Each structure stands twice: as structure tokens, then as C-alpha cells.
Amino acid sequence: MFMKSMTCNQLGGACDKVFRAETFEEISEMSKKHGMKMFQKGDKPHLKAMENMKKQMKSPEDMKHWFEQKRKEFEALPNN
Template sequence: MKSMTCKQLGGACDFEFQADTFEEIAELSKQHGMEMYQQQEPAHLDAMAKMQELMKDPAAMQVWYNNKKREFDES
């Protein structure tokens, strides 16, 4: 089992996600993001806005995803 933090994934806090695959980590991060959105947590809302900007460029988003997956695989 490996772990990554919210900050490592572009988020705003040190909450740690643990899973066997990067895809599972991504899903846990998504759930955490939804919880923070529901709470309207300002730092997470800022981080989400930055991620939304990145997502407007599919090529940049793919590079980001590949880099994070590689980081997970190498840890």
C-alpha cells in the first residue's frame, strides 16, 4: 500500500490517502475534494479552481496525471 497527500495531488492540506493503485488514490482524492467543496473550505476551493484551469488543456492535464502516477509508482 502506498500513500500520497492532498497537497501532492494539487490540493490544500496534508490529508493522506492510502491505496494500492494510483487510480484508487485519485478516487479517494476526488471524494476528499467533494467533502471540502461541500464544506466550502477556502483553501481547497482555491486549489480546485487551479485544477479546473489545468483541466481546460487536455494535453497539460495528461502530463500532470502521468507525472503524478509516476511519482506514486516510484514511491
């Protein structure tokens, strides 16, 4: 089983929490769940990061482009 790691920061978040997964879809889902948890806690740094992402992703094309860039970053990472 080959795993890759990305941090919350690398995925547009606000902390150094590390996510490990085999696929970008898995790591994306982990990041999303973490973001929801931080949102529910009212974590200010994460709320600010979410606001910044919202500004960047005004259209479906922007969102698609962002995901493709992050997918490329993930795929370029070494397995660990």
C-alpha cells in the same frame, strides 16, 4: 498487500490528509471524493486549489500530462 501514501497536497489539494492505496487509480479516486467533500463544505483553501488546478488543465492534453506526472510520483514512492 503493498500500499503507497500520498497527501492531498501532493495530489494538488490544500491539506495534509493522507491517502493510502495499492494503485494510483484508487488514490486518485480517494482524493477526488475528499475534494468533493471539501467543495461541499465550502473549504476556502481547497476551493482555491481546485481553481488553480482548473487553470492548469485547460485542455485534455494538460489533464493527461498532469495525471501521468502524478502516476510517476506515486509509482516512485516506497511501499509502506
